[in-house]
Structures are given as structure tokens and as C-alpha cells.
Amino acid sequence: MKIFIRLFLFACLSAHSLAQTHFNVLVYHHVSENSPASTSVSPAKFREHLQFFKDNQFPVIALDEALSAVVQNKTLPKNAIAITFDDAYRSIYHNAFPLLTEFDYPFTIFAATDPIDQKFADMLTWDQLREMKQAGVIIANHSRDHGYLVRHRSLDELWLAQTRLNIEYAQQRLIDELGNDIPNWFAYPYGEFSHSLQALISEMGYVGFAQHSGGVNSASNFTALPRFAAAGIYANTKTLKTKIESVPMPIDESNLSDMLTDNKQPRFHAILTDMSDMNSTVNCFVDGQWQDTVWTGQQSFELVSTEPLSQGRHRYNCTSPSKTLDAFYWYSKPWLIQTKE
Ligand SMILES: [Zn+2]
Structure with a gap:
């Protein structure tokens, strides 16, 4: 029932x-x-x-x-x-x-x-x-x-x-x-x-x-x-x-870089699979601090921390307002930085 x-x-x-x-x-x-x-x-x-x-x-x-x-x-x-x-x-x-x-x-x-x-x-x-x-x-x-x-x-x-x-x-x-x-x-x-x-x-x-x-x-x-x-x-x-x-940002996850990295300024290259409901404004944050993104194509952008990050866990977060919903598209890329000693 x-x-x-x-x-x-x-x-x-x-x-x-x-x-x-x-x-x-x-x-x-x-x-x-x-x-x-x-x-x-x-x-x-x-x-x-x-x-x-x-x-x-x-x-x-x-x-x-x-x-x-x-x-x-x-x-x-x-x-x-x-x-x-x-x-x-x-x-x-x-x-x-x-x-x-x-x-x-x-x-x-x-x-x-x-x-x-x-x-x-x-x-x-x-x-x-x-x-x-x-x-x-x-x-x-x-x-x-x-x-x-x-x-x-x-x-x-x-x-x-x-x-x-x-x-x-x-x-x-x-x-x-x-x-x-x-x-x-x-x-x-x-x-x-x-x-x-x-x-x-x-x-x-x-x-x-x-x-x-x-x-x-x-x-x-x-x-x-x-x-x-x-x-x-x-x-x-x-x-x-x-x-x-929030709605998951339509990002192609098939070729994302490894969470585990030895790069203290890891590069997040995002390829959007559908931008029809998205503004071309994407706001990204490195550990909560707003940071500029670079559009590398009509549907792709890149984010690299301007400051070297410490060993351990970090996050890049990106959001973009929906055109039709009263909501944000949301995406987070986690990193685990372990530099080779
Ligand atoms: Zn636990």
C-alpha cells in the first residue's frame, strides 16, 4: 500500500x-x-x-x-x-x-x-x-x-x-x-x-x-x-x-585529473556537456576563496590555484545560476596533494 x-x-x-x-x-x-x-x-x-x-x-x-x-x-x-x-x-x-x-x-x-x-x-x-x-x-x-x-x-x-x-x-x-x-x-x-x-x-x-x-x-x-x-x-x-x-553542473567526468596529485597548483579543466540552461558566468572558489576562471573554448573553462596549496585535501568549487530555475548549477573538484619528499 x-x-x-x-x-x-x-x-x-x-x-x-x-x-x-x-x-x-x-x-x-x-x-x-x-x-x-x-x-x-x-x-x-x-x-x-x-x-x-x-x-x-x-x-x-x-x-x-x-x-x-x-x-x-x-x-x-x-x-x-x-x-x-x-x-x-x-x-x-x-x-x-x-x-x-x-x-x-x-x-x-x-x-x-x-x-x-x-x-x-x-x-x-x-x-x-x-x-x-x-x-x-x-x-x-x-x-x-x-x-x-x-x-x-x-x-x-x-x-x-x-x-x-x-x-x-x-x-x-x-x-x-x-x-x-x-x-x-x-x-x-x-x-x-x-x-x-x-x-x-x-x-x-x-x-x-x-x-x-x-x-x-x-x-x-x-x-x-x-x-x-x-x-x-x-x-x-x-x-x-x-x-x-542545486543542480549538478553538466561536466564531462570521463577525463578528469586524479584527486591525488603532486602538483601544488593543480589544473581543473572542465568541459561542459550542456550549457543550454546555464549562464556563461561560472564562479569558482579555491578552498572558499573566489578565483578567476579562464574560458578555453565555448564550453570549457580552466581553473588553477594562484597560490601553491599545502599537503592534504583541497577543493575547487564552481557554481553558475540556472536560467530557468531559481537554483545554481554546482560542481566540486577535490584534490589530495601529496608531494614527493
Ligand atoms: Zn569516516
């Missing part, structure tokens, strides 16, 4: 063109007042978010339904979002789960399995995960040990073989504890990935999730799907609204 109503709603929404072919994913970690501020929202703030989604008609849908809709080129409700949590902290059970149940919002937890097996006080227990899974929560893979999978020797075959074992071990632990229906999804620890890791994920038949911002549609790179951070400095509902309403 519930499915029938959902399908009926879908049909109505499509008929009124309140539909779209993309969705945005939000990522949270802790829902607590006693955890690191940069990766936390308080329970009160989290309730405010859920109420905000409800009041603004931002439908919260299950990640598996959202993914299969974009893969099959089906429409999704306008401003659809999926909620995810990384790391499996215990505050999800105590503070987030009751609120999400109250709002009847589906969600996904990406869990690293060793900290759960080691029974750390901060982490969910297998019993809590089982209870939430029984209630419909999706539990997926965030590695065995939450290691830096790209740091050190990521191009070395032995390292990749170990990484494969790491992911397979975590998947088996999830299956052993929670049942066979664990999706083949993998959230990269720290949102760090590389071409060789993406190739591994793809070969293993997994969908990869990262932590740079942006939306998901059928043209997305399924080895590193973006997610919008919704905690810490990103918890403000005004900025969250802009992100939820």
Missing part, C-alpha cells in the same frame, strides 16, 4: 513537472553536543534540519531508491535528498534515530567495522545496528579500520591488494552481523580517493561515495559520488537550502 501511494505521488509530481533527474546527498557524523564541533550537529540543530526539510518540501528518500532512479533515468521528486552518516557513532542511535523515526525519514550509515568490533564507547554496537537495520536503515561499508587508503603507495599493487582485502573484510563483517542484504557501496574514509582506488572499487562492483560537494545524476561518476557536508560550519539552513536546491 505504501509503495502504491509512493508511485501515485511520483506520477502526480511528474505530471506537474515538480520532478527532476538528480538528487543531493547529505553527510553527517555525530549528532551530539559532546563531540568535535567540525563534524557535529546538536540534537536540537538536527531536529531543526528535519523540520526544515519538511516545511520546505525537500523530500527525504532512501539512498537505494534514489540511486536506482538515476541509473534507470527515472524522475525523482523535486529537491529530493538522501541522508547519510559516516563512521557509525553511538549518538546516531541515541539522538538521530529517534528523530528520523519521528519524521519517518530513511537514512544510511557507512560503518567502519573494527571500531565496532573493538566495542569503543563512542561507537554503535552491533545490536544497535541490527535494531536500526530492522527498522529499515541501510548499513554500508566505510572500510575495516578507517585508514588513509590513498596515503602512501596507492599506486603500488601490493597496497591496492591490501585495500581490497580491507574493504572485503569490512563487507563480510557487515554481512555476518547484519545479514546478506548489505549494498555494494563504499564511502572513502576522509573522502579521499584516487584513480587507482576508483578503478579498484569499480572492478569490485562497488559504488563509491566521497565527501566533496555536488549532486548525483545519471552522468555522475559512480566511483566517487559527491555528498554535501551538513554539520559543523555547514549546518546553517540558509546555505543548506542553496545546496539542496
Whole structure:
């Protein structure tokens, strides 16, 4: 019955063109007042978010339904979002789960399995995960040990073989504890990935999730799907609204440079595949600082940081206003700079 109503709603929404072919994913970690501020929202703030989604008609849908809709080129409700949590902290059970149940919002937890097996006080227990899974929560893979999978020797075959074992071990632990229906999804620890890791994920038949911002549609790179951070400095509902309403910028992802680079001023060369609804104005930011872009063709532009960037993670973000929607096209290119010592 519930499915029938959902399908009926879908049909109505499509008929009124309140539909779209993309969705945005939000990522949270802790829902607590006693955890690191940069990766936390308080329970009160989290309730405010859920109420905000409800009041603004931002439908919260299950990640598996959202993914299969974009893969099959089906429409999704306008401003659809999926909620995810990384790391499996215990505050999800105590503070987030009751609120999400109250709002009847589906969600996904990406869990690293060793900290759960080691029974750390901060982490969910297998019993809590089982209870939430029984209630419909999706539990997926965030590695065995939450290691830096790209740091050190990521191009070395032995390292990749170990990484494969790491992911397979975590998947088996999830299956052993929670049942066979664990999706083949993998959230990269720290949102760090590389071409060789993406190739591994793809070969293993997994969908990869990262932590740079942006939306998901059928043209997305399924080895590193973006997610919008919704905690810490990103918890403000005004900025969250802009992100939820944003549309993935149509950029050809087939030849993008590796996230892992030894170049401190990495070059982002973007080829736009469809500019019909886009202004020829693209505003780009390097780690939040506006920076000039250079158009290299009618449908291509380039961005290079004017300052050398430090070792570690950085982001280039680009937005452009839509001509027809009250929304921005959005794209983020993450970098992981590791210079050869
Ligand atoms: Zn994590």
C-alpha cells in the first residue's frame, strides 16, 4: 500500500513537472553536543534540519531508491535528498534515530567495522545496528579500520591488494552481523580517493561515495559520488537550502585529473556537456576563496590555484545560476596533494 501511494505521488509530481533527474546527498557524523564541533550537529540543530526539510518540501528518500532512479533515468521528486552518516557513532542511535523515526525519514550509515568490533564507547554496537537495520536503515561499508587508503603507495599493487582485502573484510563483517542484504557501496574514509582506488572499487562492483560537494545524476561518476557536508560550519539552513536546491553542473567526468596529485597548483579543466540552461558566468572558489576562471573554448573553462596549496585535501568549487530555475548549477573538484619528499 505504501509503495502504491509512493508511485501515485511520483506520477502526480511528474505530471506537474515538480520532478527532476538528480538528487543531493547529505553527510553527517555525530549528532551530539559532546563531540568535535567540525563534524557535529546538536540534537536540537538536527531536529531543526528535519523540520526544515519538511516545511520546505525537500523530500527525504532512501539512498537505494534514489540511486536506482538515476541509473534507470527515472524522475525523482523535486529537491529530493538522501541522508547519510559516516563512521557509525553511538549518538546516531541515541539522538538521530529517534528523530528520523519521528519524521519517518530513511537514512544510511557507512560503518567502519573494527571500531565496532573493538566495542569503543563512542561507537554503535552491533545490536544497535541490527535494531536500526530492522527498522529499515541501510548499513554500508566505510572500510575495516578507517585508514588513509590513498596515503602512501596507492599506486603500488601490493597496497591496492591490501585495500581490497580491507574493504572485503569490512563487507563480510557487515554481512555476518547484519545479514546478506548489505549494498555494494563504499564511502572513502576522509573522502579521499584516487584513480587507482576508483578503478579498484569499480572492478569490485562497488559504488563509491566521497565527501566533496555536488549532486548525483545519471552522468555522475559512480566511483566517487559527491555528498554535501551538513554539520559543523555547514549546518546553517540558509546555505543548506542553496545546496539542496542545486543542480549538478553538466561536466564531462570521463577525463578528469586524479584527486591525488603532486602538483601544488593543480589544473581543473572542465568541459561542459550542456550549457543550454546555464549562464556563461561560472564562479569558482579555491578552498572558499573566489578565483578567476579562464574560458578555453565555448564550453570549457580552466581553473588553477594562484597560490601553491599545502599537503592534504583541497577543493575547487564552481557554481553558475540556472536560467530557468531559481537554483545554481554546482560542481566540486577535490584534490589530495601529496608531494614527493
Ligand atoms: Zn569516516
